Amino acid sequence: MSESSQVYEKDAILQDLIQIIDGLIGDWEIGFSGKLGPNTLLVSDLGLESIDVVGFIVAIEEHYQRQDLPFAKLVMVDNRYVEDMSLGELADFLHRHLNK
Amino acid sequence: MGRSLFIGLDGATFTVLDALMRDETMPFLRQFAANGTRALLQSTPHPLTPPAWTSLMTGRNPGNHGIFDFMWPVYQDDRVFIKLVDSRDIRCETIWSLLSRQGRRVTALNFPVMFPARPVNGYLVSGFVSWRHLRRGTYPPEFYDTLKTLPEVNHRELGMDLDQEKKSIQGLEPEEYEAWIELHIRRERQWFEITRYLMMNEPCDLTAVLFDGTDKLQHVVWPMLNPALAPIAPSPWQRRVRDLCLAYFRDLDGYLAKLVELAGPDSQIFMASDHGFGTSEEIFYVNVFLAQHGYLQWGSSANAVDGTGRHLPQRMSIQYGLIDWSKTLAYCLAPSSNGIYIRVAHQPGQPGIATADYERFRGELIEKLLAFRAPDGGQVVTRVMTREDAFPGNETLRAPDLTLVLRDHGFVSVLNAPTVLWRRDQPVGGHHPHGIFLASGPGIRSGFSASILSIVDVASLLVHSVGLPVPSDLEGRVPVEIFTSDFCRAHPVNLGEPTQPVVAYPVSSKDSALPEDEEAAVLSRLKNLGYIE
Numbered sequence: 077m078s079e080s081s082q083v084y085e086k087d088a089i090l091q092d093l094i095q096i097i098d099g100l101i102g103d104w105e106i107g108f109s110g111k112l113g114p115n116t117l118l119v120s121d122l123g124l125e126s127i128d129v130v131g132f133i134v135a136i137e138e139h140y141q142r143q144d145l146p147f148a149k150l151v152m153v154d155n156r157y158v159e160d161m162s163l164g165e166l167a168d169f170l171h172r173h174l175n176k
Numbered sequence: 177m178g179r180s181l182f183i184g185l186d187g188a189t190f191t192v193l194d195a196l197m198r199d200e201t202m203p204f205l206r207q208f209a210a211n212g213t214r215a216l217l218q219s220t221p222h223p224l225t226p227p228a229w230t231s232l233m234t235g236r237n238p239g240n241h242g243i244f245d246f247m248w249p250v251y252q253d254d255r256v257f258i259k260l261v262d263s264r265d266i267r268c269e270t271i272w273s274l275l276s277r278q279g280r281r282v283t284a285l286n287f288p289v290m291f292p293a294r295p296v297n298g299y300l301v302s303g304f305v306s307w308r309h310l311r312r313g314t315y316p317p318e319f320y321d322t323l324k325t326l327p328e329v330n331h332r333e334l335g336m337d338l339d340q341e342k343k344s345i346q347g348l349e350p351e352e353y354e355a356w357i358e359l360h361i362r363r364e365r366q367w368f369e370i371t372r373y374l375m376m377n378e379p380c381d382l383t384a385v386l387f388d389g390t391d392k393l394q395h396v397v398w399p400m401l402n403p404a405l406a407p408i409a410p411s412p413w414q415r416r417v418r419d420l421c422l423a424y425f426r427d428l429d430g431y432l433a434k435l436v437e438l439a440g441p442d443s444q445i446f447m448a449s450d451h452g453f454g455t456s457e458e459i460f461y462v463n464v465f466l467a468q469h470g471y472l473q474w475g476s477s478a479n480a481v482d483g484t485g486r487h488l489p490q491r492m493s494i495q496y497g498l499i500d501w502s503k504t505l506a507y508c509l510a511p512s513s514n515g516i517y518i519r520v521a522h523q524p525g526q527p528g529i530a531t532a533d534y535e536r537f538r539g540e541l542i543e544k545l546l547a548f549r550a551p552d553g554g555q556v557v558t559r560v561m562t563r564e565d566a567f568p569g570n571e572t573l574r575a576p577d578l579t580l581v582l583r584d585h586g587f588v589s590v591l592n593a594p595t596v597l598w599r600r601d602q603p604v605g606g607h608h609p610h611g612i613f614l615a616s617g618p619g620i621r622s623g624f625s626a627s628i629l630s631i632v633d634v635a636s637l638l639v640h641s642v643g644l645p646v647p648s649d650l651e652g653r654v655p656v657e658i659f660t661s662d663f664c665r666a667h668p669v670n671l672g673e674p675t676q677p678v679v680a681y682p683v684s685s686k687d688s689a690l691p692e693d694e695e696a697a698v699l700s701r702l703k704n705l706g707y708i709e
Binding site: 099100103104127128130131134135137138143 | 311320
């Protein structure tokens with residue numbers, strides 16, 4: 077687990093995310109055969125539903141031991157709920173906020 | 177003392193169980209009750225699954241454990257994010273943790289608000305979690321692989337299917353009833369199989385399992401389960417549905433018998449529900465009431481009147497755009513908490529009442545709610561609880577400002593409607609504050625009916641049952657009247673050190689004012705996340 081004073085590199089965050097999502101979808105039998113990477117889309121590629129996004133966020137919060145990450149800013153843009161996001165976008169978001 | 181077994185029966189009520197014991201659908205439970213002690217169990221001030229089970233698991237009221245509803249808003253800078261409550265939101269130690277750190281082994285299966293799973297000295301599988309996330313709701317995680325291999329266990333059916341749950345609450349089509357009941361027949365068998373496996377292979381000092389189909393069936397088929405509402409001349413469809421319900425309860429009775437047998441004659445056995453069930457015959461449209469009194473202004477979707485004609489028991493419904501947030505001072509966000517939130521303007525220009533006016537405003541609102549009368553002249557809102565009265569503790573400010581008790585103990589509706597009060601075409605089942613408590617085993621009085629107990633007593637009782645001192649900060653008591661005098665002499669209740677504080681991650685401020693327009697965004701997110709219709 078990471079400490080709060082730690083500096084988080086974007087590549088390391090992406091690897092964390094890949095590891096977390098791989099652990100989640102491994103049980104889902106969704107038949108995803110591609111390679112997880114920054115361009116992997118949560119909804120289109122991995123078939124996450126809204127409740128799965130919630131579960132993914134909980135897993136991320138658990139990993140970094142934080143519950144104060146402003147995910148609202150990620151999932152709401154111009155007061156509209158985003159329809160999809162990539163692991164790279166998520167890594168960018170975490171890189172900005174974990175290092176604040 | 178020997179081992180202890182706790183069996184939770186979600187929403188179980190003696191109204192139904194007594195009838196099923198009498199007609200021999202549940203012969204084991206009849207014998208169990210006759211040989212032991214029974215009592216009504218007073219639920220939390222608002223009898224709802226997440227706060228009530230959390231009170232049972234912590235021995236604390238919601239004002240201390242911090243769980244008031246299925247969801248809660250997290251305030252982040254100028255934004256709000258709605259999330260389902262989870263185990264990290266419980267601000268008090270659970271008995272699973274308490275026993276584990278004192279060297280007792282614990283199994284806890286299918287209890288809500290346990291996701292993500294916290295380490296225990298034993299096994300924990302969270303309830304009310306989508307199967308896709310059940311591994312992370314399981315401790316140790318590897319046990320998820322084991323349970324998938326158990327006979328008759330379909331891991332995809334163990335978890336909560338949000339779409340199915342919503343459907344059951346919003347109302348099933350007649351042709352969907354049988355499949356719904358059959359699903360719960362299968363689910364209970366699976367939780368039974370997991371419990372049996374662990375009791376046989378990994379026996380623990382305390383084994384606890386929750387069967388939740390009781391609540392699910394009662395929500396959907398209450399008129400066919402409550403003897404007072406049973407149709408005199410049932411249709412063939414009603415007979416089929418009723419027969420399936422009886423099959424469910426017969427199976428459940430068999431599981432109770434087998435689990436008690438597995439626990440062995442030296443074990444104390446406890447059963448309890450988080451709340452009871454009663455008959456709801458009307459719908460109180462709380463936001464319509466608030467609008468009529470000028471506290472709430474309907475918004476651009478004001479035409480979204482609840483005109484479906486179904487008038488369902490607890491529609492988890494508020495629609496984005498339904499309310500004009502710039503002109504609204506008080507509102508009910510979701511019916512599950514029966515709560516009214518009062519908007520307080522923390523800065524000039526924000527919508528809401530001035531901080532200094534809060535007490536007067538709230539008092540006026542309470543008076544008007546209590547004064548509301550039905551066309552029959554009856555008082556509809558029988559009690560209005562302020563958050564500090566209903567939920568005293570460190571987490572009081574998370575609670576709604578007001579919590580309503582209706583004369584039929586029903587849930588409010590948050591939708592727009594032509595009238596404040598609507599009489600349902602057909603009565604439905606709703607939560608009631610009186611759940612059940614049953615106990616049997618060594619040292620427990622036989623054939624005894626105790627006075628009503630509190631749901632927070634159960635934690636103290638279970639801790640005492642496994643031979644540990646009862647933490648001094650638990651809010652309940654060990655109901656010693658259920659024990660024989662010999663047992664009480666041999667096993668006096670010892671008070672011990674308080675529970676340990678829960679280590680929380682950094683969270684955003686919960687005291688922030690809800691910024692203008694953000695409440696609307698909250699509703700939008702809820703809708704998009706699928707939590708509400």
